[in-house]
Amino acid sequence: REITLLQLLQHRAGIQPFTAGAEFDPRADFAGDSLARRRAFAEYVLSGKVAGQVGEYLYSNAGYGIAAGMAETAAQQSYEELIRQRLLQPLGISAVWGWPALEPDQPWGHSSGLFGWQVHEDLEGYNLDDFVAPAGDLSMSIGDYSVFVQAHLRGLEGQEPLDKTGQPLTPSEGKSVLSSALIKELHQPEGDYSCGWLEQSPGGLPQSAHEGSVGTF
Numbered sequence: 001r002e003i004t005l006l007q008l009l010q011h012r013a014g015i016q017p018f019t020a021g022a023e024f025d026p027r028a029d030f031a032g033d034s035l036a037r038r039r040a041f042a043e044y045v046l047s048g049k050v051a052g053q054v055g056e057y058l059y060s061n062a063g064y065g066i067a068a069g070m071a072e073t074a075a076q077q078s079y080e081e082l083i084r085q086r087l088l089q090p091l092g093i094s095a096v097w098g099w100p101a102l103e104p105d106q107p108w109g110h111s112s113g114l115f116g117w118q119v120h121e122d123l124e125g126y127n128l129d130d131f132v133a134p135a136g137d138l139s140m141s142i143g144d145y146s147v148f149v150q151a152h153l154r155g156l157e158g159q160e161p162l163d164k165t166g167q168p169l170t171p172s173e174g175k176s177v178l179s180s181a182l183i184k185e186l187h188q189p190e191g192d193y194s195c196g197w198l199e200q201s202p203g204g205l206p207q208s209a210h211e212g213s214v215g216t217f
Contacts, residue, residue, distance in 0.1 A: 002054070003054055005067060005070060006195070007054065007055070008063040008064070008066055008067040009063070009064070009196065010189075010190050010193055010195060011059050011060050011063060012054065012055050012056060012057055012058070013054060013063050014050040014053060014054040014056070015045060015050075015051060015058070015062050015063040015066065016048065016049075016050075016051040016060060016062050017051060017060045018045075018060065018062040019059065019060075019061055033078075034078060034079070034080070035069075035072055037130055038065055038066075038068060038069040038072065038079070038130065039073075040131075041065055041066075041069075041131035041132075042066045042069045045065075045066065057191055061128075061132040061135035061136075062135075063135075064132070064134045064135040065132045065133075065134055065135065068134035079134055080097060083138075085175075086175065086177045087176075087177065087178065090163055090169055090175065090176040090178065091147050091148065091151060091161065091162075091178070092147065092163065093140060093144045093147055093148060094140065094141070094144055095138045095139060096138070096140075097137055097138060097139075098128075098133075098137060098139065100139040107217075108120065109216030109217045110216055111216045120216050136212055151178060152183055152187070152208070154180070155178070155180040155182070155183025156183060156184060158180055159180060160178075160179060160180050161178045161180075163176075187199065187208055194208070196210060197209065197210055198210055
């Protein structure tokens with residue numbers, strides 16, 4: 001009851017990681033749509049054993065699933081719809097949940113095996129479950145991702161992000177959540193990790209970065 005949303009986003013809530021396949025055994029028991037499954041997942045995780053000391057860093061995909069469930073409860077909208085309405089649409093970004101469209105002239109996922117790098121034509125087992133998808137399951141073009149990165153860079157420099165017409169975004173209830181003040185808050189680290197970003201200073205220059213994989217891509 002005492003952990004906070006900020007601790008969830010900074011991976012300091014002591015939540016189980018859910019980064020390995022064995023941790024996902026109970027997923028078959030979660031029925032219904034994504035909202036119902038995220039709620040059932042949150043109840044399952046929060047009623048189980050803690051994985052670490054609250055306040056100490058421990059990466060957890062589950063923590064972001066719980067945070068998304070909190071947003072869904074507060075807004076009475078799905079996480080996907082909230083992201084679409086308040087982040088993607090204001091910035092003019094096109095994105096899909098799950099893997100990129102699998103077309104012959106587009107990048108395909110690969111993983112390393114006994115015979116070198118193998119393409120994954122069958123995605124079964126490589127998609128993130130919807131209850132942890134908020135930890136990183138958006139696919140978009142490099143061009144659209146650069147818009148997202150530019151918004152963060154502008155915010156960190158004290159400028160408001162730009163909308164799809166090139167005009168500064170004015171955050172308003174129910175429309176956009178982005179603002180320079182919020183972006184600065186998201187990049188304020190506890191240790192060397194903020195809200196979704198590893199914060200470093202190589203050569204004295206600030207750097208925000210993250211990486212991850214579902215086994216490919």
